[in-house]
Amino acid sequence: MNTAIIVDDEQNLVDYLADKLARLWPELEVLGTANNGRQALALVKEEQPDVAFLDIHMPGLSGLQIAEALPQDTKVVFVTAFDQFAVEAFERSAVDYLLKPVSDSRLQTCISRLKTMDRQNREELVKLLKGLVPQEQNYLRWIRTGLDDTTHLVSTDEVVYFKADQKYTSVFTPTNEYLVRKSIKDLEDELDPAQFWRIHRGMIVRVDQIESARRDLRGRYTLTLRERDETLRSSATYGHLFKQM
Amino acid sequence: MAEARYMDNPLRTFTYTGVFCLGIALVIWLVSDSASLWVNLAVSFSIGWSINLAFLLLGGLMQQFLNPYVAAIPITALGLCFGLTIGGVLITGSPWYFFQNDFSGLVLAAFFGIVGFVLFSTRARLEQTAADLARANLETERQERLVMETEIKLLQAQIEPHFLFNTLSNVAGLIRTDPEAAEETLHNLTTLLRSSLKRTREAVTTIQQELDIARAYLEIQKIRMQGRLEYTIDIDSSLNDVPLQPLLVQPLVENAIKHGIDPMEDGGTIHITTRANGPYVEIEIADTGGGPDTSTPTAGSGTGLMNVRKRLATLYGDTAQLVLSENSPRGMIACIKVPVAGT
Structure with missing residues (x-):
């Protein structure tokens, strides 16, 4: 397991995380980065990464929606600045997440967990996301x-x-x-x-x-x-x- | 129209009526020598309580068709006739006694019926007025509470935690790669934080101060969104010192970013313009974002606007306006118009 993608609508934060990962997990190869949901989906399809770092708030599709579309074997780590509701849900179901600004120690814990984890419990993740992704509604606004x-x-x-x-x-x-x-x-x-x-x-x-x-x-x-x-x-x-x- | 209640407390009304009837019976007994006190009491009470009963049973129904004051007349008449019938039965055994043999009862009853009606309806009207007054007081209290709640919400909404943490992450990211931009962003964040603390104490600022805050906010968003955001601020410099209530421009700028530009993959531009228009000054915030037909659902886009509208209404009354319209070819325009003279 040594490939990853980073998805965040803010390029500064993509660079920041990539930089930290390069120091703390040198054998990891970042296959690509994306700044919005559409790019992210294309990237996932093309690269089939082992790990996906996904920002939650993005134009187009949200990180939660992208997670739903990931291949079975890809492990997901959500990255968010402040999203109390989602973070509580992640805590409950042991889904990995990082809070921005990402600290070295927290990222280190996340990396060791990813390395030892066999695979993520997909069903649980999908169930969790169903509750978090807002249902598409086309009512008059x-x-x-x-x-x-x-x-x-x-x-x-x-x-x-x-x-x-x-x-x-x-x-x-x-x-x-x-x-x-x-x-x-x-x-x-x-x-x-x-x-x-x-x-x-x-x-x-x-x-x-x-x-x-x-x-x-x-x-x-x-x-x-x-x-x-x-x-x-x-x-x-x-x-x-x-x-x- | 609200439904009037004839009888909030039937027991009390029946007691009052009883006292009234007792009085009438005594007076009639004293001034005339025709009947015994017992007969007078029987007739008087049957009439009085029949009228009460008629109001109790028919009051609600009659008001469906008539206004409360008009409705009281047929109800009184009905109760009166019913009471006279009972009175007739009690004295002579004939229900028609007061309608065929002795009209004095009918005349007296009608007279006291009218007197009673006037007395009781005056009392009801007084009570109604008191109730209206109490309701008006309650309404004022509610309005005041609403204003306070809005204030609190506005204060809470000033610096969103998501925005704050995102900005700090950007600074953390920039420190190594672009220290100057990191420093600049920290300065802008300081401006925002300072202004939001100051604004909780200050009632009025100036257009220039408000636009400086908007600029600091937009600069941070520009760093965050990289190439996706452009903005211009076009000020009529003669308006710089015009007093302006805080927290009117900023929520609109934040709305334009959050619901206009940010959901768009390729971003957009925000134009802020101020201009004088007679005794008014207009501040326009135009974005080239998704506009009203955007397919990305961003919930709560109306709450910020609602707060601004409420605030304008509270601070300036009818003299201020917030108008929303569509930008061409896409996006939205929010324009506030406030009197130059201030509040």
Whole structure:
């Protein structure tokens, strides 16, 4: 076992690690380096290295995603500056990782472990990565608003609720109101259903903006909002949404 | 519209009504010689409590169709008739007694019904006003808490741990290969750290100071991202000393890097421009990154913007604005517009 690749979007850090490895593990041959996910995948395919040092945050594919695509025999060492969530997961499953800036002593420990380790437990690694790699979601994140020539962008994170306005839709944020050239039905299809609820034929509300829901005798709910003063009325058809509130 | 509650505490309302009815029965008994006290009490109480009962049972339902004050009229009338019917049965055994034989009861009951209605609705209105006031106070408190929470979040977000450790690793890497760049990066990091400590105490800085911080940040990012980042800062120098609230420009610059340039393999450029526009000054941060249609999901791109927007609203009210639009051919433009006169 004596070949490796280093993947980091910051060339300085690739050089830094390569330099340290050259001193602490002279027989190791660094076959190549890559600065983004796409290059890394090509490199892996071409070189079939024994060890891959992977930065977690990179443009394109993340280090975690690259690890999933590695050949069975390649051992993975993750390198990260600060990633509490991932580091805790690595700790739990004994996956090797290095924290930047990489110290000589920590790298030495990692090297001896790599040398003595037969092979990494692939299944465990893949299982771990499944939990860490964010699932691809293509929900709407930016809304183009405005009816004249100037379009403004509004992030869906800022929206409190949407209200149908004839064939257009009004968008309400804590401080503003905009108009979108889209029907409320089209918007509903594009929004994340975990974050936005349709509460009425003509209304969609952001779930975490709902402060309270009060039921009346006819099964409709009156909603108060966290960051807007008006109250919204749900129709009875959507009452089931609030049962658990 | 919020639903008014006629009866928060039925036991209390029934007791008050009882006292009221007792009074009426005594007065009628004293001024007229027609009936015994027992008859007066029976009629008076059946009317009063019937009206209470009608509100208790029908109050919620009627408000579905009518506003609370209008709804009270038919409810009162209904309770009144019901009470007179019971009163009739109690005295003569005939439910129609007060509607056929003795109209004096009907007239008196209607009169006291109206008096009672006015008294009780005034009390309800007073209580409602008190409740509204309490709610308004609560709302103010909530707003204040929100402002504080936002402040804390902003302070926490000033220097991200990931950014800090990454910068330190770069310095460690550069010390041997490019000591000058390492030193330069440390200076820039110091500027950032110092400003973030200072900003927790200082309320207002100037445009120039804010742009110096942005420059230090961008210089560090340039070292980190190597050839992937370019930036320009285009200042109208007459605006240098215009006062500006801190933590408005910096989050937008960080957003442009984090969600605009950094996710792109081939990077991009950031242009910062300041210009005067009447009584306002505009600061524009334009990037040539992925823009709104980028396929790389970078979660939380809205949080930074939301914080800036909230801050603008708190600090400048309606006079300040943050406008986001698309850059051409790609990327985003964030533009803040604040009054030159300050807050």
